[in-house]
Amino acid sequence: MENTPLLELVGIVKRFNKVSVAEGLAFSVAEGEAVGIVGPNGAGKTSLFGVISGELRQDAGEVRLGGELLNKRDSADRCRMGIGRTHQIPRPFQQMTVFENVLVAAHQGAGLKGRSASDLAASVLYETGLYDVANRLAGRLGLLHRKRLELARALATKPRILLLDEVAGGLTDPEVNELITIVLNARKTGMAVIWIEHAVRALVETVDRLICIAGGLIIGDGKPAQVLAMSDVKELFLGTEPGEEGALHLEHYTSHRQSDNSENRQGS
């Protein structure tokens, strides 16, 4: 039972001025596990990804991957060690083709060369439904394709754990379903996933476990159905689908939790 978890966070503290986005956050993710993260805007979900991927430095606490302490590693190191991440707003290399975008990820992140790199790039493009636009400049893609490319590029680094930041945001239901299929297929290789999403439906269909974060604290962690049934979590979502109305209530909640009422500009 005492296996080292794949990813381990211990006592993570992160504050932006007076706004706290993590107050001693601690959880771990096992090899191959899929974890969803929900929470109100400004709860620190995206900042948490920043801390895991190395884009942000936590004020206190430890991040470990496979038992190895990551605190001193930069984001490029962490990617090569097996942490892949997508951004909520896709950031493709605009002047490069879709294929090249994925190819550099296979070169740099997965450490592949020559034929094996282009083979990986091609298979990732195929899985993510980008094969037909492989030679198009990434800057010319529409939103769905950009979201897919963001995912494809992260997959091409051959991550052991993939951090997905609202890949379904702004997409229609059928488009979200396609993305869910892509993620489910990618998981078959044994890759772990942490997925932040406002569209709870997408999460519940995909993840093994749900974590609810608010005000920099974990207020629920367990099976998706159990977490969504918890009274604290219910208070956040008020038993509604997390639409516009839900979001309003969530913000109400955070302002209660924090003495400082200022809006956190970081997460969303």
Added chain:
Amino acid sequence: MSWVNALIQGIFLGGLFVLFAAGLSLLFGVMEVINLAHGDIAVAAGYLAVVLIPILHIPAIWIFIVVVPIFVVIGYLVQRLLFQPSLKSGSLTTLLVTFGLSVIIENLLLEGFSANSHSLSIGRLGSGAFRITSQLSISYLSVTILLVAIATIVLIQLGLSRTKTGRIIRAVADDREAAQLIGADYKHVFGIAAGVAFATVALAGLALSMYSQITPSAGPTYLIYGFEAVVIGGLGSLWGTLAGGIVLGVAATIGLVASANFGALAPHLVFLAILAIRPQGFFPKKALA
């Protein structure tokens, strides 16, 4: 006939300006470093050749085989140790750092070699020429410099678009943070780009010291030509830089035909005119591609 002659000589002189501009274009395109020491680095390469040729007993024309690799290493180290730390404090700091480097190089050269001019003698290649007509002849060296300049641009362009290293340089130039998230060590990538830029500027310095003469203070003059070629061509576009350098070369030689004193001024006037009419340059681009 002298106008035709001037036009053709100008195209070949442009090759020298292109060599000066290629590295500037690359440094700016990849890491947005404006290197004010660029001209001085070229001159330093010329002086290194002046020192090394008698020691190594290599014909002057082949000295680039030794000097260029040395400048690749210097470029990588200067980027990692000098430019990189300054990038964090903003582009103005980097500009000041390169300006300081320029002053230091000029004064070290002055200390080591006095203000006298030096040049590299390359024998027949330097004096011989293709005679096209009785009034038009083109020196072997001019042809060589232009060919080297074109080859440099083509190789950099091919390298950027076709090779693994080139692709990651473009990715880092496009979005440094996103490139880090796919595992790219951007500092190393910057170092490589600087190494390539220094290699081209070393070639420029060697070409200059074969074509003409170098003095410790010659750098800034050629820095200006380099900048102008980059801006005329369009920032970040290497093909534009090639065109820009040739335009400047033609302006210089045609100006010289018009009046002996006009040769140095004409390229700058052409530059100003193009800047007024088409400030984005011939082939503007957002990033290297």
